[in-house]
Amino acid sequence: MPAVGLHGLLLLALLVPRLVVGASVRARSCPLANCRNNNNVDSGAASLLELSSQRTAGCGQTFMPAHLTCSSCDIQTCKGCNNVICDVSKCIGKFYNQECWCTKPFNPAVDKFFCDDDCSGGMCNTKGLTCKTREKACKPWWWCKLPPPKEPDSFLQKMSSRACSQKESSTRLNERLEQTKALLAVEEESRVGKRQIDDFNFQPGEWICDSALLPKPDVNPLTLAQSPAGFIVMDLTTCSGGFFKSKCFCYDKFLYFRGQDAKVSQLDCDEGCGQGPCGGKTCEKEAPPPLPDPTPAPPLDPLLQELANQGMLRNYGTQMSPVT
Numbered sequence: 337m338p339a340v341g342l343h344g345l346l347l348l349a350l351l352v353p354r355l356v357v358g359a360s361v362r363a364r365s366c367p368l369a370n371c372r373n374n375n376n377v378d379s380g381a382a383s384l385l386e387l388s389s390q391r392t393a394g395c396g397q398t399f400m401p402a403h404l405t406c407s408s409c410d411i412q413t414c415k416g417c418n419n420v421i422c423d424v425s426k427c428i429g430k431f432y433n434q435e436c437w438c439t440k441p442f443n444p445a446v447d448k449f450f451c452d453d454d455c456s457g458g459m460c461n462t463k464g465l466t467c468k469t470r471e472k473a474c475k476p477w478w479w480c481k482l483p484p485p486k487e488p489d490s491f492l493q494k495m496s497s498r499a500c501s502q503k504e505s506s507t508r509l510n511e512r513l514e515q516t517k518a519l520l521a522v523e524e525e526s527r528v529g530k531r532q533i534d535d536f537n538f539q540p541g542e543w544i545c546d547s548a549l550l551p552k553p554d555v556n557p558l559t560l561a562q563s564p565a566g567f568i569v570m571d572l573t574t575c576s577g578g579f580f581k582s583k584c585f586c587y588d589k590f591l592y593f594r595g596q597d598a599k600v601s602q603l604d605c606d607e608g609c610g611q612g613p614c615g616g617k618t619c620e621k622e623a624p625p626p627l628p629d630p631t632p633a634p635p636l637d638p639l640l641q642e643l644a645n646q647g648m649l650r651n652y653g654t655q656m657s658p659v660t
Contacts, residue, residue, distance in 0.1 A: 401459075419571065421567050436460050441464065458546055583621075586618060
């Protein structure tokens with residue numbers, strides 16, 4: 337027995353350092369259950385015709401047409417994913433839910449996209465397309481299974497669910513997006529257990545994307561209550577922008593050209609020194625050089641000087657005023 341106990345102590349002594357190191361330095365892992373979703377694998381891009389997203393496990397989640405601008409994102413944690421993950425509290429915008437019918441000149445074919453409420457943005461901004469809302473473009477209304485005028489939406493408008501998962505409309509996605517932002521601050525202190533968002537390392541930047549999806553919610557391990565994940569996943573192929581990693585020097589150009597202190601400050605901005613903290617300011621990659629000393633004014637012509645001083649004399653007509 338003493339020998340067995342000693343062996344156990346030696347084994348424990350070898351394992352404890354590894355457990356401590358593993359607890360203090362935890363490698364970041366991608367929490368996305370289906371990183372390579374159907375859009376990235378099959379077509380390489382998000383479907384701009386898709387109105388619903390899939391939520392049930394087994395089918396993956398579908399990217400939806402949207403227009404979102406985010407200032408805190410991460411592209412490094414999920415290796416091999418063609419995605420940008422952003423803090424949803426640092427995003428503005430919405431998912432598109434308006435079906436638009438678009439035509440080209442001298443072409444009777446109709447292309448259908450989901451765009452902004454006035455049929456702008458996204459694919460509707462393609463050069464040469466003329467887009468109208470489905471309600472305005474389709475006449476009479478019964479040809480397109482639209483509801484009669486001044487009546488609630490018809491059940492026929494709702495898209496049928498796919499066999500493998502339950503769909504969620506763009507309107508519901510926008511509601512979830514706003515609810516997520518509102519609940520994040522309230523639920524921050526009451527959350528228990530590991531969260532998906534804890535694995536990301538968000539960095540400041542500006543990302544403008546036209547396709548996104550909302551991930552599955554976090555689940556409290558004690559109460560099984562669900563709460564918003566706190567981040568949103570963008571399709572990188574539809575995004576523009578980047579991180580603010582360039583050092584830029586910003587200054588007051590009016591003070592600079594007056595020869596005064598230009599109040600130069602160094603900020604982290606985009607590559608062109610025009611976005612982020614540099615937005616609306618005069619910024620360059622290098623600090624402005626000192627202005628040369630002003631050139632002294634040339635001496636006045638003596639004749640011009642005399643003519644200028646004549647105006648100081650108090651003359652009355654052609655005679656000087658008497659000295660008083």
